[in-house]
Amino acid sequence: MPYGTNLFYEPIPFEMLRTYETEPQLIVSVGNLPAVCHNLTCDFTYILPEGEVTAFTFDESSKKLVLTGTNMPSVIGNISKIEFALSGCTVDESTLSATTLECTLSKEPTCGDHLPILTSVLGVVPNAAGLTAKTILCTITGVNPSTGVNLLGGDNITISGTNLPHNLDSSTVSIKFSDS
Numbered sequence: 001m002p003y004g005t006n007l008f009y010e011p012i013p014f015e016m017l018r019t020y021e022t023e024p025q026l027i028v029s030v031g032n033l034p035a036v037c038h039n040l041t042c043d044f045t046y047i048l049p050e051g052e053v054t055a056f057t058f059d060e061s062s063k064k065l066v067l068t069g070t071n072m073p074s075v076i077g078n079i080s081k082i083e084f085a086l087s088g089c090t091v092d093e094s095t096l097s098a099t100t101l102e103c104t105l106s107k108e109p110t111c112g113d114h115l116p117i118l119t120s121v122l123g124v125v126p127n128a129a130g131l132t133a134k135t136i137l138c139t140i141t142g143v144n145p146s147t148g149v150n151l152l153g154g155d156n157i158t159i160s161g162t163n164l165p166h167n168l169d170s171s172t173v174s175i176k177f178s179d180s
Contacts (some may be wrong), residue, residue, distance in 0.1 A: 047122055051098075054128045056116050058084065060136070063105040065089055065116060069128075073120045074098045080119040085109030085136050086166065089116075110171060111138035111163040138163045149177075 013034075023043030028035040051071035058065050065084050073079045074096050082089040082103050087110065089103035113133040118125040140161040149155050165171030 049123055049126050050120065051125045052128055053116060053118055053125060053131065055131070056134070058109075058134050058136075060109070063109070064102060065105065066100065066102050067116055067118060068100050069125070071098055072101060072118070072125060078120050078122075080121055081117075082119070083117040085112070085114040085134075085163075086170065107166060109136045109163055110165050111136045136163055 023045060026037075026042040026044060028037060028042050051069055051073070053067050053069040053072070055068040056066060065082070067082075076091060076093050076096065079091060079101075082091065082101075084105060087105040087107045089105050091101060091103045095102035113135050115127055115131060115133050138161060140159060142158075142160045144158045144160075145155070149157065159175075165173060
């Protein structure tokens with residue numbers, strides 16, 4: 001044997017490895033490196049979203065959100081989370097039904113135009129196509145200091161008010177000053 005006793009095979013790319021599967025398959029990579037799924041099965045099952053949010057009301061004084069819809073989760077264990085105006089919402093279990101649920105925001109809402117996000121254990125419950133966002137307004141109650149600010153910058157300014165963003169990582173804030 002002129003080549004020795006060992007056989008050498010070129011590596012087979014993952015995208016060339018195929019098995020007979022009845023579910024759709026995915027090519028998986030982690031950190032730009034191809035990954036092998038357990039038993040070479042990278043299948044998934046698409047589950048149609050259940051239910052629909054068709055209307056909602058929000059009372060700013062009580063921070064109560066009421067969702068109305070069809071085929072919504074009616075058991076607390078089937079609700080992963082509810083968000084509105086960048087705030088989580090605590091569900092009142094006594095109000096749960098397939099058509100209605102009520103919850104109370106855990107913190108003040110953030111100003112802007114918002115739609116509710118209801119997430120069940122099967123994923124996000126879609127909002128109806130014609131659902132209109134609710135506008136939450138910000139109010140500025142004070143600015144300190146209000147005079148003598150360095151025009152070149154570097155001064156810290158404290159702005160106080162209601163419905164201001166809680167987290168500046170997930171909110172965009174734009175502030176404009178007049179030159180008076």
